[in-house]
Amino acid sequence: xxxxxxxxxxxxxxxxxxxxxxxxxxxxxxxxxxxxxxxxxxxxxxxxxxxxxxxxxxxxxxxxxxxxxxxxxxxxxxxxxxxxxxxxxxxxxxxxxxxxxxxxxxxxxxxxxxxxxxxxxxxxxxxxxxxxxxxxxxxxxxxxxxxxxxxxxxxxxxxxxxxxxxxxxxxxxxxxxxxxxxxxxxxxxxxxxxxxxxxxxxxxxxxxxxxxxxxxxxxxxxxxxxxxxxxxxxxxxxxxxxxxxxxxxxxxxxxxxxxxxxxxxxxxxxxxxxxxxxxxxxxxxxxxxxxxxxxxxxxxxxxxxxxxxxxxxxxxxxxxxxxxxxxxxxxxxxxxxx
Numbered sequence: 001x002x003x004x005x006x007x008x009x010x011x012x013x014x015x016x017x018x019x020x021x022x023x024x025x026x027x028x029x030x031x032x033x034x035x036x037x038x039x040x041x042x043x044x045x046x047x048x049x050x051x052x053x054x055x056x057x058x059x060x061x062x063x064x065x066x067x068x069x070x071x072x073x074x075x076x077x078x079x080x081x082x083x084x085x086x087x088x089x090x091x092x093x094x095x096x097x098x099x100x101x102x103x104x105x106x107x108x109x110x111x112x113x114x115x116x117x118x119x120x121x122x123x124x125x126x127x128x129x130x131x132x133x134x135x136x137x138x139x140x141x142x143x144x145x146x147x148x149x150x151x152x153x154x155x156x157x158x159x160x161x162x163x164x165x166x167x168x169x170x171x172x173x174x175x176x177x178x179x180x181x182x183x184x185x186x187x188x189x190x191x192x193x194x195x196x197x198x199x200x201x202x203x204x205x206x207x208x209x210x211x212x213x214x215x216x217x218x219x220x221x222x223x224x225x226x227x228x229x230x231x232x233x234x235x236x237x238x239x240x241x242x243x244x245x246x247x248x249x250x251x252x253x254x255x256x257x258x259x260x261x262x263x264x265x266x267x268x269x270x271x272x273x274x275x276x277x278x279x280x281x282x283x284x285x286x287x288x289x290x291x292x293x294x295x296x297x298x299x300x301x302x303x304x305x306x307x308x309x310x311x312x313x314x315x316x317x318x319x320x321x322x323x324x325x326x327x328x329x330x331x332x333x334x335x336x337x338x
Contacts, residue, residue, distance in 0.1 A: 051084035285326025
């Protein structure tokens with residue numbers, strides 16, 4: 001009796017399993033289908049991380065304008081600008097693959113590509129340029145009571161030179177050395193940034209400060225509204241710099257650019273360069289370059305430092321940084337390059 005009961009239970013279980021199997025197979029007359037894989041997303045985009053500078057600086061606004069334009073006009077990319085420590089940090093991030101596109105002065109880009117100065121032992125020989133942008137002038141601001149009328153007079157004075165290793169610090173070192181000053185030993189150096197320097201100039205707690213920025217710079221406007229003035233950098237010093245460094249150009253800050261500035265100021269400048277990693281796809285860089293220049297009027301309205309830029313100037317004064325093939329394709333297409 002017990003054996004018969006076991007046979008009945010076993011038979012019932014077998015029947016249930018068979019019915020379940022047939023139901024799962026759609027009645028048994030169709031083969032089971034393997035789970036379908038989700039199709040590859042047609043909208044996958046290339047991510048572009050674009051570091052700039054401090055959130056209060058001109059570069060931050062420039063980067064935001066450019067990435068906003070790309071997001072609207074280049075369907076293949078997703079671009080985002082971010083605050084950073086500035087040009088040298090930007091170059092290191094692109095070199096290390098943490099970012100794909102950024103901006104720096106051409107001198108720093110040259111040093112990065114060749115592994116000199118701040119980039120010793122960390123050269124990125126494959127660095128590529130997308131476009132030379134605007135000139136970034138050096139602006140030497142001093143208090144009226146400082147007695148400083150030329151670079152040579154800064155010797156022994158309290159002077160803000162930004163943080164050691166920064167682009168501004170390097171500019172101070174280069175220019176003061178050309179002026180015959182042992183830098184920083186013969187200066188009472190204050191290692192503070194633009195904003196703090198402008199406050200100290202207003203308070204008269206320092207004699208001068210070095211500011212490198214597109215004009216008009218808010219820190220310079222702040223200082224010149226309170227008993228300060230700009231100092232000329234002589235043609236002789238600029239000529240010395242040009243003999244040694246391929247990126248310097250002479251620059252004039254027109255009279256009236258700043259409060260109480262009645263005369264034009266002679267100074268040096270370095271072009272800002274938009275650069276990228278070498279391994280970005282040619283077509284991607286081509287589209288970004290094309291979009292940038294086709295929307296330059298709109299970009300100029302959004303950010304004053306981009307106003308009036310011309311593609312004919314984009315390949316000049318960029319310290320021999322080679323163009324990315326995608327950018328080069330665009331400049332050849334519009335006749336800027338042969």
